[in-house]
Amino acid sequence: MQLIYLPQSLDARSSYGVRAFRSHFARPVVFVPRRPRLPLLSVKAAKDPSGPKVAIAGISGAVGQEFIRVLTERNFPYSEIKMLASSRSAGKEVEFDGETYVIEELTEDSFDGVDISLFSAGGSISKKFAPIAAAKGCFVVDNSSAFRMADGVPLVIPEVNPEAMADYKLGKKKGGIIANPNCSTIIALMAVTPIHRAVGVKRMIASTYQAASGAGALAMAELEQQTRDVLNNDPVTMNIFSWQYAFNLFSHNSPMTENGYNEEEMKMVKETAKIWGTDAVSIAATCIRVPVMRAHAESINLTLCSELDEQDAKAILSKAPGISIIDDRANNRFPTPLDASNKDDVFVGRIRQDISQPGKSGLEIFVCGDQIKKGAALNAVQIAELIL
């Protein structure tokens, strides 16, 4: 696979909203995280001898790079931190919280004495190493899908079901695995759970508009490269996807399951049931990848158990944690992926009574959330905070 060079001038202010991505490619693993909208001096992760020992598995990836930024932004306490990736990255340097770290190859020994590790190195790495780490007394927050549906593994969105991991506390339990839900599930449930709590959701139909970031840093680079190719009338580079992504869109590239829904879609169905603790909600999804870099969007149609006025829905959402509303009908301003890029919150708009359902029994909303942030790194770090 070909790494493309991105000029450093394409920095955090880029209208892609892909700070980590661009930095990743410009300076592959040397990344100086700075909270973009605050004075630099206020930005420090909280290094403290009493803090936990932390490891990041998959530090050189799109999510791994975002872990660095999120830990810094949230002043996550730590006494020591280990940066882990494959042998390809071992030996390279990463900057974090004013110090330079050398990336180590992830091995069975990596987790000796580690209290909390954040995994984003792919499903097979999680499958192999997360149980090893947990057995050594480490709390693993796993971003892969390997353990999400496993019995006894909490699947947690901190704003939604923190109670599912009530026992997972440093000092209280000797290690364990907690799974981070799929990005599309997190982004949908951040907005839909407050409605579900208020009146009950009977049925949910989602159509997604998913960003390249969900397929990793190389997919983002491929979308950029392909776009340049098309604009230059060159043959389109295809390393990650076997079709054109630039100026195009396609059904999500996850494997198809027996019922004609792909795995991404079935994750939304099954993970929602696990997170909400009920099989009683009927769910269907159509997951589509669109040529956007970083944030996902979803068009969501809800059938409610009892009537809810759209104004009340808006009021409920405006009080929900981690939700921002952009719903300005007069000016046609609603959430876009760029609004959500590099933001913690999930943005909700187009909040309206569904005219295809009787009375006030249906609701439609449109949501956007940063796939790398709330869809991955931020949610995982929030889970880690619950462990402290």
Next chain:
Amino acid sequence: MQLIYLPQSLDARSSYGVRAFRSHFARPVVFVPRRPRLPLLSVKAAKDPSGPKVAIAGISGAVGQEFIRVLTERNFPYSEIKMLASSRSAGKEVEFDGETYVIEELTEDSFDGVDISLFSAGGSISKKFAPIAAAKGCFVVDNSSAFRMADGVPLVIPEVNPEAMADYKLGKKKGGIIANPNCSTIIALMAVTPIHRAVGVKRMIASTYQAASGAGALAMAELEQQTRDVLNNDPVTMNIFSWQYAFNLFSHNSPMTENGYNEEEMKMVKETAKIWGTDAVSIAATCIRVPVMRAHAESINLTLCSELDEQDAKAILSKAPGISIIDDRANNRFPTPLDASNKDDVFVGRIRQDISQPGKSGLEIFVCGDQIKKGAALNAVQIAELIL
């Protein structure tokens, strides 16, 4: 508004699928239509002294340029043809069927002696001039929304409801207006009508992924320019839209209506009722513009009046006129906008039983159709063929 120059090397083979668009900007109104996949000599529109006198209003636009191509491809018979646009384009030349035509300014006199005119010069031009032309005995096929919902004006998709214009025949009636439906409506109903005929559709929920072409040639140019801007890290050019379109998506830019649905969405609702001749189907839509050039996609969820197996749905669709199926689950190959670009057919895939509805009472499909072709020019020329 700024016209950008596109190098001629960016031609019909472009991976945008925007032949008309590119030609439009490279050589603003001098466009030599050639059927791309057939030997050149077989390509002639049928000039014949016994054919109707034809006028194209809006010849210099995205749809107008496509009219030239579609008339040629379909050997549309004509004895004379007039090329009309605003005073901005008057005097420029257009090539059609081997002859060079000088664009005339559209005025009240333009339609004297004209039998059939194809209008795509915007709603206000249609409102003013379509009745004038019709009063002079001309059959107007109108691409704007001006007359779609007007009583007595047929709203026609030839594969769906040709009977609505049974009286509109040269020699049988002395002129009149026939409306071309909205592009999203046409593309949805091409696929959904055969299902509706077979088992009845009770409810339809659509989420669209709409191309730039729906907003005209300048919007397509703006998407390209913005994409270059972003890749070059330049400020993003915004003339048509007041937000970033490149690597982003947004709620459709049509005006919002009272119920929180925008006009594009309400067109799908109201036009479907008129075309199907029933108010009994419940419809809701979420219309989103995505950074794709030419073809629209739609994720459609159906509640059926009686059960239909997904295999039977596929069989019905595979026999439906104007439909191509791409539904290869094993290889994850489903319709994309690029598959549909420059094609006559609407492409359908992801045909599956909706798992959120009981038994076989629900169906989900994903459709792609060329917005300029079947969504506009082709459908209008097919209507004109019914007039002959």
